[in-house]
Amino acid sequence: AQTVTQSQPEMSVQEAETVTLSCTYDTSESDYYLFWYKQPPSRQMILVIRQEAYKQQNATENRFSVNFQKAAKSFSLKISDSQLGDAAMYFCAYRSEGDSWGKLQFGAGTQVVVTP
Amino acid sequence: DAGVIQSPRHEVTEMGQEVTLRCKPISGHNSLFWYRQTMMRGLELLIYFNNNVPIDDSGMPEDRFSAKMPNASFSTLKIQPSEPRDSAVYFCASSSRALSYEQYFGPGTRLTVT
Numbered sequence: 001a002q003t004v005t006q007s008q009p010e011m012s013v014q015e016a017e018t019v020t021l022s023c024t025y026d027t028s029e030s031d032y033y034l035f036w037y038k039q040p041p042s043r044q045m046i047l048v049i050r051q052e053a054y055k056q057q058n059a060t061e062n063r064f065s066v067n068f069q070k071a072a073k074s075f076s077l078k079i080s081d082s083q084l085g086d087a088a089m090y091f092c093a094y095r096s097e098g099d100s101w102g103k104l105q106f107g108a109g110t111q112v113v114v115t116p
Numbered sequence: 117d118a119g120v121i122q123s124p125r126h127e128v129t130e131m132g133q134e135v136t137l138r139c140k141p142i143s144g145h146n147s148l149f150w151y152r153q154t155m156m157r158g159l160e161l162l163i164y165f166n167n168n169v170p171i172d173d174s175g176m177p178e179d180r181f182s183a184k185m186p187n188a189s190f191s192t193l194k195i196q197p198s199e200p201r202d203s204a205v206y207f208c209a210s211s212s213r214a215l216s217y218e219q220y221f222g223p224g225t226r227l228t229v230t
Contacts, residue, residue: 033216043205045221091159095217101166102147102217106159 002027004094006107013082014115020067021077021110023092031097034068034075035104040088048090051075053097079112087114120222122208128228134196137225140189141210149219150183150193151207159207165191198229 003026013019025034036048051059051068058066063083067076079086092107121140129135141148149164163173165185173183180199185191195202205226209219 035218037221043224043226045207045209047218047220050216050218099217101164101171102211102213102219103149103161103164103172104219108158 002029002032002094002096002105004092004105004107006092006110008110009108010111010113012113012115013079013086015082015084017082018078018080019082019112021079021090021092021112023075023077023107025073025075025092025094025105027073027094027096029096029098033095033097034066035093035095036064036066036075036077037091037093037106038086038088039091039109040085045091049077082114084114084116087112120208120210120220122206122222122225124225125223126226126228128230129198130230131199132197133229134194135198135202135227135229137193137206137208137227139191139193139208139222141191141208142212142220143189144214145210145212145220146188147211147213147217148185148191149209149211150191151209153205153207153224154203162193195227198227200229203227203229 032053034051038046049061063080089109091109093104123138150162152160162175163183168185183193205224207224209221211217211219
């Protein structure tokens with residue numbers, strides 16, 4: 001079974017600065033998908049960014065970008081120009097390409113605190 | 117699209133009472149997932165359905181929990197009888213093969229059992 005590890009329970013960043021959240025995963029598969037979800041205080045889980053394992057190019061979505069290192073099984077999220085609205089819990093998630101139903105394996109989450 | 121709809125948003129009940137949580141997935145999505153989130157255990161997958169059929173309920177904590185999906189637009193998660201340790205936020209999510217199974221979450225139901 002795949003496991004997803006987020007080793008940072010909490011990260012703090014100042015407004016306009018950059019913060020990087022780490023995520024590692026354990027798998028023997030070659031084809032899979034990786035996701036970052038954001039959960040603000042409203043509790044709503046929001047998909048931030050997605051990466052297909054077969055793509056070498058790192059995904060980018062506005063101020064959010066990932067550093068996908070397949071060999072190292074690492075999938076970090078970089079938030080640039082941090083804003084107060086970025087304060088949230090961030091979850092890394094894994095989906096097997098072979099999963100026929102879209103089941104996700106989530107990490108424990110990293111709380112991002114943004115200070116003015 | 118209105119997104120995944122869950123009701124109620126908040127539920128407060130007494131121990132021993134039956135609780136029913138409801139979910140309406142996004143139209144056209146064929147997979148539906150029920151999660152429970154607590155501070156102690158984080159986000160747990162309870163059960164998921166594909167084309168209205170339960171695929172894996174191994175995450176359901178006890179026989180007190182049951183879930184149904186009578187049609188493609190409605191699912192329920194029932195707890196009977198409820199206990200204080202069931203207090204949590206319960207999320208429903210749906211996904212579609214056509215969208216690479218990206219999961220879209222509902223707003224959650226905060227359940228408090230006193």
